[in-house]
Amino acid sequence: MRRTVSTLMAVVACIAVGSALAEKAEKEAKPPVDVDQIVTTICAACHGADGNKMLTPETPKIGGQRADYLAKSLEDYRSGSRNNVFMAGVAQALSDDEIEALSAYFAAQESELFTLK
Numbered sequence: 001m002r003r004t005v006s007t008l009m010a011v012v013a014c015i016a017v018g019s020a021l022a023e024k025a026e027k028e029a030k031p032p033v034d035v036d037q038i039v040t041t042i043c044a045a046c047h048g049a050d051g052n053k054m055l056t057p058e059t060p061k062i063g064g065q066r067a068d069y070l071a072k073s074l075e076d077y078r079s080g081s082r083n084n085v086f087m088a089g090v091a092q093a094l095s096d097d098e099i100e101a102l103s104a105y106f107a108a109q110e111s112e113l114f115t116l117k
């Protein structure tokens with residue numbers, strides 16, 4: 001009986017440690033994305049914090065653009081299939097999670113985009 005109890009306790013302890021480790025590994029593998037920090041320290045310099053500033057005439061407005069379009073653009077800059085000297089450097093430093101979060105952030109901004117008549 002005594003043996004059964006201690007075996008049981010060992011099993012319970014293993015499960016507890018195992019799930020704590022799994023939780024820790026998940027947190028380490030997926031650090032939370034700090035969108036505000038990335039936007040203010042990187043993107044805002046050229047696109048503005050709301051994505052509507054244009055540093056140069058070649059800098060597109062991205063505020064209010066569709067999230068899937070923004071994500072596709074960032075993935076293409078990262079892979080090199082869309083080539084731009086500024087955006088290549090920026091996109092190569094971004095993870096999939098950061099691309100998703102940044103795309104959602106800029107898509108949620110007020111749009112200044114319009115259709116030509």
Ligand code: HEC
Nearest residue numbers: 042043045046058059060062070073074084086087090102
């Ligand atoms: C050094 C200036 C600079 C910085 C910093 C910068 N961009 Fe850009 N971005 C540009 C320019 C210039 C273009 C247009 C490139 C082209 O012609 O393909 C562009 C294009 C884009 C596009 C494609 C838009 C479209 O309409 O096709 C997206 C999306 C984008 N940037 C997102 C971001 C995000 C997100 C960040 C921050 C992580 C960022 N950019 C940082 C200059 C910059």
